[in-house]
Amino acid sequence: MKIKIDNLNFSYNKFKVLENIDLKIDKNTITAVSGPSGSGKSTLLTCLNRLWEEYDEALINGNIKAEIEGRLIDIYNKKISVSWLRQKIGMVFQMPNPFPMSIEQNLLFPFRLKTSPFYSKKRINKEIVKALKKVHLYEEVENRTYLPADSLSGGQQQRLCIARALIPSPEILLLDEPTSSLDSNAEKRIEDLLKELKKECTIIIVSHSESQIKRVADHHIHVENGKITKDIKY
Amino acid sequence: MKINAASLFRLFSYFSFIFYVGVFVFFISYLFIRSDAPFSSASVFGESSFIKAVFYNEPVFEGLYPALCGTLLLVATSVLIAVPFGTGTGLWLSEFAKGRKQKVMTLLIDILSGLPSIVIGLFGFSIILIMHKIIPAKSPGFSIIVSSFSLSVLVLPYIAKSTQTAVSSLDKSLKLSGLSLGADKIENIRYILLPKAFPSILSGILLAIARCAEDTAVIMLTGAVANAGIPGSIFERFEALPFFIYYTSSEYTSENELEMAFNASVLLIFICIVLFIISYCINSIAFKRKKRVK
Numbered sequence: 062m063k064i065k066i067d068n069l070n071f072s073y074n075k076f077k078v079l080e081n082i083d084l085k086i087d088k089n090t091i092t093a094v095s096g097p098s099g100s101g102k103s104t105l106l107t108c109l110n111r112l113w114e115e116y117d118e119a120l121i122n123g124n125i126k127a128e129i130e131g132r133l134i135d136i137y138n139k140k141i142s143v144s145w146l147r148q149k150i151g152m153v154f155q156m157p158n159p160f161p162m163s164i165e166q167n168l169l170f171p172f173r174l175k176t177s178p179f180y181s182k183k184r185i186n187k188e189i190v191k192a193l194k195k196v197h198l199y200e201e202v203e204n205r206t207y208l209p210a211d212s213l214s215g216g217q218q219q220r221l222c223i224a225r226a227l228i229p230s231p232e233i234l235l236l237d238e239p240t241s242s243l244d245s246n247a248e249k250r251i252e253d254l255l256k257e258l259k260k261e262c263t264i265i266i267v268s269h270s271e272s273q274i275k276r277v278a279d280h281h282i283h284v285e286n287g288k289i290t291k292d293i294k295y
Numbered sequence: 296m297k298i299n300a301a302s303l304f305r306l307f308s309y310f311s312f313i314f315y316v317g318v319f320v321f322f323i324s325y326l327f328i329r330s331d332a333p334f335s336s337a338s339v340f341g342e343s344s345f346i347k348a349v350f351y352n353e354p355v356f357e358g359l360y361p362a363l364c365g366t367l368l369l370v371a372t373s374v375l376i377a378v379p380f381g382t383g384t385g386l387w388l389s390e391f392a393k394g395r396k397q398k399v400m401t402l403l404i405d406i407l408s409g410l411p412s413i414v415i416g417l418f419g420f421s422i423i424l425i426m427h428k429i430i431p432a433k434s435p436g437f438s439i440i441v442s443s444f445s446l447s448v449l450v451l452p453y454i455a456k457s458t459q460t461a462v463s464s465l466d467k468s469l470k471l472s473g474l475s476l477g478a479d480k481i482e483n484i485r486y487i488l489l490p491k492a493f494p495s496i497l498s499g500i501l502l503a504i505a506r507c508a509e510d511t512a513v514i515m516l517t518g519a520v521a522n523a524g525i526p527g528s529i530f531e532r533f534e535a536l537p538f539f540i541y542y543t544s545s546e547y548t549s550e551n552e553l554e555m556a557f558n559a560s561v562l563l564i565f566i567c568i569v570l571f572i573i574s575y576c577i578n579s580i581a582f583k584r585k586k587r588v589k
Contacts, residue, residue, distance in 0.1 A: 112474065112475055115470075115474055143477075144478070144479060147475055147476065147477045152475040154468040154471070158466065158469045160469075160472075160473070160491075161490045162486075174482055175479075177477070225476065229477065
């Protein structure tokens, strides 16, 4: 088991967003989270990497444990570094959001952070090429990594964002409707990519598309009004 | 032709535009006609020559060069003080301040941006008097540094507001994506938010520069005088183009003197145009990201 959530409650501005969530997620699987807008799907993801802490007036209680680097840790333990946790639990957002810098600089970003380990230039280049190859973007941008990242197409930008999230070698990857703004070709490429990535990551994806869930998910949970109403493992 | 409210409004908009362009063209043409632009060397360097004035610091009498130097030094010093504090305030308001604290501070910034410049000038004047009482021997007195400090108080709200608006209006997921990769708040601001918001922040800075270059009320109470010559340091009195225009046009005794005021006006407009061209170029470079990768 990779993630274990016990009795998770989350409220925002005194409004209950998640109520009594209990969930177990297996290692190296793709878990799809579906549900109507405002049901708490994205909030559930932000509870896993503590990104909700960036919002004002939010309150959480409950237990979330995740197996990271071979140890089952309480992610809300005060001794845990939030930066380290977010590097181990990567996240990709609904809209492709490359940073205002070149393709290469986008991929270098995780190495520039003070919490990231020191790597030689050669090792950094190797890691960048590895990440680009994983998302099948290497051939498309090989000689053009100096170009601004927002000069790429929407699908390419989203794959770049996935590559950027993969740089710190996350063990869990959270994706918040990553294909909702893409055309069907780009969507297919990302779905194929997720099937490959699950060999090394545990993936949780928010999706509105039933057909997409059927195509990629090993585990499907449906959230309505902040509660899990369906929990099926395929 | 059928006349309805929409066509009347369109006609009104069109005439408003024509009126504006007419006034602008008339105003600029009038200034140019009354000045001796393009300037002769005498109107800028007086009896001295360009080389002697610029490279050998020969005193310039009856030319605009000292006022031009004073203005440029004043603007540079003011901006140097106002930009770090202005952007810092804007970033604090958009990224760190929460709830009531944020609302109160935003209101204070709005009030400060509406203060008449003569009041800020009086504030600078008071600083000189207080400093003189506390440290009579080392008080800076009427000088560029006091004028610059007062001007930076005047323009700080513009920079703070433009920074706050620019950073607050960035996409929420862009703000969160740096944090989701493990960046702390400072790294997120430094590497992502500031570069992305830079073009909008720059417009605020340019507005501030233009305001520093044109303001008269503040500097006439804090250090600008007629015939001070080229300032040797920021602790000296100085000449500045807006004060030169005010002083010369209100006390002129001959047509030649009045022409100097028009010359100074044209030079001030030229400085503003150059600054806007620079800002336009920086903006164009920042937005030049439309090449598609196939």
